[in-house]
Amino acid sequence: MMDYPLTLSTIFRxxxxxxxxxxxxxxxxxKSLQRTTYGDFxxxxxxxxRALCGLGIQPGDRVATLGWNHYQHLxxxxxxxxxxxxxxxxxxxxxxxxxxxxxxxxxxxxxxVAAGAIPGxxxxxxxxxxxxxxxxxxxxxNLLVVPFIYLHFGARRRRTEAVTAQ
Numbered sequence: 001m002m003d004y005p006l007t008l009s010t011i012f013r014x015x016x017x018x019x020x021x022x023x024x025x026x027x028x029x030x031k032s033l034q035r036t037t038y039g040d041f042x043x044x045x046x047x048x049x050r051a052l053c054g055l056g057i058q059p060g061d062r063v064a065t066l067g068w069n070h071y072q073h074l075x076x077x078x079x080x081x082x083x084x085x086x087x088x089x090x091x092x093x094x095x096x097x098x099x100x101x102x103x104x105x106x107x108x109x110x111x112x113v114a115a116g117a118i119p120g121x122x123x124x125x126x127x128x129x130x131x132x133x134x135x136x137x138x139x140x141x142n143l144l145v146v147p148f149i150y151l152h153f154g155a156r157r158r159r160t161e162a163v164t165a166q
Contacts (some may be wrong), residue, residue, distance in 0.1 A: 014040035022046060071150045082154055087147040095143065102139045106132060 019039050020039030028034055036044075057063060071090040074080040080089060112128035115121060 012042060012045060070153075071147070084151065088149045090150075091143060091147045096140055096141050102135055105135055109135075113140060 007022045015038045020037065020042070022038055024036050024038050026034045026036075032075055052063070070093065071086060074090055074093075075082055080086045109132050112124050113132060114122065115125065117125045121143055
């Protein structure tokens, strides 16, 4: 039985305490290596935590990130060959989380939009319309435009790499 919880924070604290001077190597998206130490990593993590607290995010709050390199992950880590099949698979895998988030947010806004500009809601009604339209736009961008852009520029990058390799 452990006498402390097995969480990321305890793992990071242990790594900082026991291995502060040991090297930590990370491969970046451009395939270069970034080298630091566990001690430096802990300092940077604390700096990020303080910045998030300064923005009003408290310990225990949920913070989301966009899976901006999902297509690249499928290609490099799962061996999916570049092409329309990769983009279609990536879009389909992202479809459910994107639609669930958009639907939950939209359901919260629909009553404000449906109520119209009634007295006392002069600000909420137009704001709900703008947020709802932005939500629809960003959902369509994520599901339709981002895959097309990755396919287009990924093909161009491969052509450039093939020419420079020759």
